[in-house]
Amino acid sequence: MVHLSIGMKRPASPHLLSEPAIVAGMARAALPGSATPWHWYIEDYDRIRDTMAKALDGFEDFNRRVRLPLGFRIRQPARELVFLTPSGRAEFSAAALPDVVPAAGTLALGTMRSHDQWNTTIYSDNDRYRGIKNLRTLVFMNRADMRERGITDLGPVDITSTAKDGSRRRLDGYLAVPYDIPRGCAAGYMPEMNVLCALGDYSTQSDQPIMKHVKVTIAPAA
Incomplete structure (x- = not known):
């Protein structure tokens, strides 16, 4: 469902910026010659939605529909048993799995969000999904x-990652939490653990950072 959300609390600071304002500010700084009217967009978010309505299928008449009591649902053909494939039917394929077994002494670390988090916006240090309270610097x-x-x-533990190019990155003093996770694996929260992933380590298929398979060693804090 697509619907409006409205902040209900007083901003913590008059200098606190919204995510669109941050992105627009970065764009203006990085692309001074851009023809995109970044500042004009963040003056009124309806302008962003009007542009999305022109560019994205399913978002036609965006500003009116998003103000309906329950918002609106983006059409998903598969939900209606309409499969946009050459055969017109659901098609499945199997792909060989790469060798992802970590080397001896190494763990495969994946990053994730907590319950009280939306992307990189963190609302609290709690994670009711996993029974965690008042803690994010953990593994x-x-x-x-x-x-x-x-x-x-x-x-307390120190976490060291090794990138494809052999470079290393560290996080020190994180707390180890025992969890029902397969041997050879570890997990922690993003964006705190983003520092462990090198810029050059990304999927050759999606161009996304390999944040679900970071090779790390973990040892008691020095």
Whole structure:
């Protein structure tokens, strides 16, 4: 569903910017010769929606429809059993999995968001999905992996990633949380853990950062 959202609380600061304002400011700084009217857009978000209505299928008459009591649903052909394939039917394919088993002593770390988070906007330090309260600087680990490394429950650890080019990045002093996760794997929150992923490590298919498979070593904090 697509619907309007309206802030209900007083901004924490008069200098607090919205995400569109931040993006527009970055664009104006990075692209001074751009013909896109960035400032004009953020003066009135209806202007952004009008442009989206012209450019995106399913968003026609965006400003009127988004103000309906329940908003509107973007059409999804597959939901209606309409498959836009050569055969007109649902088509499935199988792809060989790459060898993703981590080397000895290495873990495959994936980043994720908490319950109280939308993209990089963090509303609280709680995560009811995983029973976490007042903590984000953590790493979820299999208990056997923790025991093998001499890591105690909620013990501080140092996390080191190794990029494809051999460069290394570190996060120090995170707390290890035992969790029901497969051996050889670990997980933590973005954007705090983004620093572990090198710019050059991305998927050759999607061009997206490999944030679900970062090769790391984790040891008790020095």
